[in-house]
Amino acid sequence: MVMQELFNRCNRIGMLAGMLLIAGIWPLAGFAQEVEFRASASPRVVETGERFRVSFSVNAEGENFEAPSFEHFAILSGPNMSTSTSVQIINGQMTRTVSYSYNFVLQAVEEGTFTIGKARVEVEGKSYETEEITVEVVKGSAPSAPATPAPSATPEISGVKDEDLFVQVITDRKEVYQGEHLIATVKLFTRLDLSGIGDRKFPSFSGFLQQDIELPDQNYLQREVVNGKVYGTLVLRQIVLIPQRSGTLTINPMELECHVRQRVSRGTGSIFDDFFDSFRTVTRTVSSDPLQIRVKPLPDEAPASFEGLVGRYTLDASVDREEVVADEAVTFTLKVTGTGNLKLMSPPAVNLPPDFETYDPRVTMDINHTVSGSKGTKSFEYLMVPRSPGAYRIPPVEVSYFDPEKEQYVTWESPAFNLKVVPREPGEEGTVVTGFGKEDIRFIGKDIRFIKTGDIPLRQDTKNPVGQVWFYLTYPLVILVFMAVLLLRKRRTEMMRNTELMRNRRASRQARKRLKLAADALKKQQLDRFYEEVSRACWGYLSDKLSIPLAELNRDNALAALALHEIPGELAGEYLDTIDHCEQARYAGKTALDDPGQVYRKAMKLITALEQNLK
Missing domain, CATH: 2.60.40 (Immunoglobulin-like)
Structure with missing residues (x-):
């Protein structure tokens, strides 16, 4: 009994010591790393009247935060403070990472290139400053693609100017010597809401030796100002070109098929039309202008070793x-x-x-x-x-x-x-x-080898497979295996030919991949990209599951198709409302669901529910 009581006391003392140790280490784990205070603006190029977000993030708990003056901008909200914490235990070592963010929503009110000054914060009595960031503001313009009255059987672009969507082949030089390299960049410019890119036909670059420059795996639209207007630009390909002959070489046009999302108006004249309008995806093919490169011949009297x-x-x-x-x-x-x-x-x-x-x-x-x-x-x-x-x-x-x-x-x-x-x-x-x-x-020095002499032990192999039982059983076994392989291959070929079945089976997997990209964007506080990936995941899932081409999918035919599959109206409506929330967040900046994490969890839950009902 005495030994048992002593053991229990030791056990309680050990547990208490462990708890005290964890309590002591936990607050200090977040400060094991160097304090970093950073500023960011998204996007960095905006139009007058457009709202954008400015964030100041520090990886430690601070106090006495001082924001810059934000001259030339209107402050719509802020500072809105948010906190995130992550704890990792790897090989018995605990790492705690914290992030404290001070967020502002600003509105551009005048044109120009403006510098947002330094923000200050104190951490454990020491003052830290961010770097200055630059935001370019250009003149705003009215939307290029107004709402269309009603969907037609064959969607076509309406109300879109050529200057709102085009592709260019851009070279760093227009005149080079034969054998001298130049860089060609194939870039897409858009002021529309793109939902995807279809067929691509790149130039042949006849007369050039070409070497592709590796691009990032995840390539997203970047904002650029062209002729005083803000465009979303996407680099489709970059190539090192080396002309192989002199003269004038022509780079053929680049052809590209783009899928554009357009708002479809209900046409009732009600003030609620904008809220209840749906979207449709239309296709437009754009092509670049031919580009001529002047290639100068190399000078005469070249050295003999050239x-x-x-x-x-x-x-x-x-x-x-x-x-x-x-x-x-x-x-x-x-x-x-x-x-x-x-x-x-x-x-x-x-x-x-x-x-x-x-x-x-x-x-x-x-x-x-x-x-x-x-x-x-x-x-x-x-x-x-x-x-x-x-x-x-x-x-x-x-x-x-x-x-x-x-x-x-x-x-x-x-x-x-x-x-x-x-x-x-x-x-x-x-x-x-x-x-x-x-x-x-x-x-060298030993071209001839001696022949081995002396007694060589030899033995006769008496194991002849012919006549053994297993030898004769091998024939039917091989035939059975061959027939099984043929049947499996035939079944796989039939499944591969059934494109609708393949799309139906991979719908959930593709949607989860998109949601994973959305989660990565959320961790990086890239909210525009987050809502775009959630919207793509939801629309892509419906397109694959219902066997409706993405270019023809809209709210009305989605509801009708879900009803044919006996999906409850409440579930279908909630699913499409989530897509509308994402669209509003991308363009209006605020939705009924202010928490992006809630939008992510809701989208995951609804896709799971549809997957169970559409099997």
């Missing part, structure tokens, strides 16, 4: 050793680094002594394609094997290239290398040389 290399380069040559035993391999390396058409460079000629056995050079490249051009390194490794002892000289290697900036040829010459070859000791074996362009493998 083989078409254009750009700016540095070169380096080396040998791995200057003294070698006869029949041992030596490597001569030539490395070219720079920006230009390096990929097209062929191995330079190296004049070696006749007593040297040579192999095809090993070529390695490390080239990156960026908006600055094709930049990297190309190396040539020449393997040579001197057969006779003596003193030899590797003559200089000459490489010439054309520098477009200097508009002249540049010739580089490597230094000469002296190589001393000493005789091999009697009985010493040579080096095995493989993998440098010759099919046969040479064993």
Whole structure:
């Protein structure tokens, strides 16, 4: 009994100590990292009369917050303070991250480029400041796409000007030398509400060598000012182009199919029309203008060592050793680094002594394609094997290239290398040389192998599979497996042909992927992108589940299709109301559901409910 009482007391003391330890560590965990105080504005380019959000975030609890004056802007609300906390325990180590945000909703009232000053906050008695941020305000304009009276059987764009939706192929230069690179950017400009992009037909770029520049996986519209108007721009493709011939080269038009969401008016003349209006998706094809590039020929009287290399380069040559035993391999390396058409460079000629056995050079490249051009390194490794002892000289290697900036040829010459070859000791074996362009493998100094002599143990294999029971059972088993594979493949082919069934099955999975993107945007406080992804998830789910093309889907036919599937009217109405909330949040900035987290959870719940009813 005494031992049991002692054990219980120790157990209680241990639990109390653990609780005190956690209580002591918990408040300090958030301050283990350096304090960061940042400012952000979304978007950074706005029109007069447009509302936008400015946030000041600090990763520690602060006090005595001082906001900037916000001159040239009207303050609609703020500061609205929000707090988020996350705790992670990895390998027994707890990390606590906190974020305190002071949010303002501003309205642009005059044109110009304005600077929002620094905000200040105190954390544990120390003052911190944000960086200044710049917001550009341009003249506002009326919406380009008014509400249409009623949906038609074949949706067409109405009330949309060409200047509201267009695509361009933009190059950084219009005049280059043959072999000199230029950067082409295919960019979409829109002032409309795009719901998606359809077929794309990129230019062929005939007469150019092309290398694609890698774009981010998640590519979103960015705001830009063009001719005093705010556009949403999307980079569709960026390419490094290298002209292969001189003269005037034409870049053909880019063709692009865009899906635009238009408001459909009820047409009753009521003041509630704007609230109860629905949307439809219409398709418009846009194309860019042809673009001409003037390619100048390279100057005459090129050096004899010039083989078409254009750009700016540095070169380096080396040998791995200057003294070698006869029949041992030596490597001569030539490395070219720079920006230009390096990929097209062929191995330079190296004049070696006749007593040297040579192999095809090993070529390695490390080239990156960026908006600055094709930049990297190309190396040539020449393997040579001197057969006779003596003193030899590797003559200089000459490489010439054309520098477009200097508009002249540049010739580089490597230094000469002296190589001393000493005789091999009697009985010493040579080096095995493989993998440098010759099919046969040479064993220098040991070309002939002796035949093995003496007794060799041999045994007769008596296990003959023919006549065994399992040997005959294999035939029907193989036939059964073959028939099963054929049946499974036939069934899979039939399922793949049934596109409606495939879309129906993947509807929920695609919607959850969209909602995951929305959750990521919510964590980053990108509310416009958050509501856009939730809206796309909801519309995309209905399109896949009801087998209605996205371009033809609107509120009316969605309600009718859900009713045919015996979906309760209350559930269908709540689902479409959630989509309307997202649209209002994107354009009006405020909805009945002010909490984005609530919108996310509601969308997830409604999609799950529809999935259960539409099976």
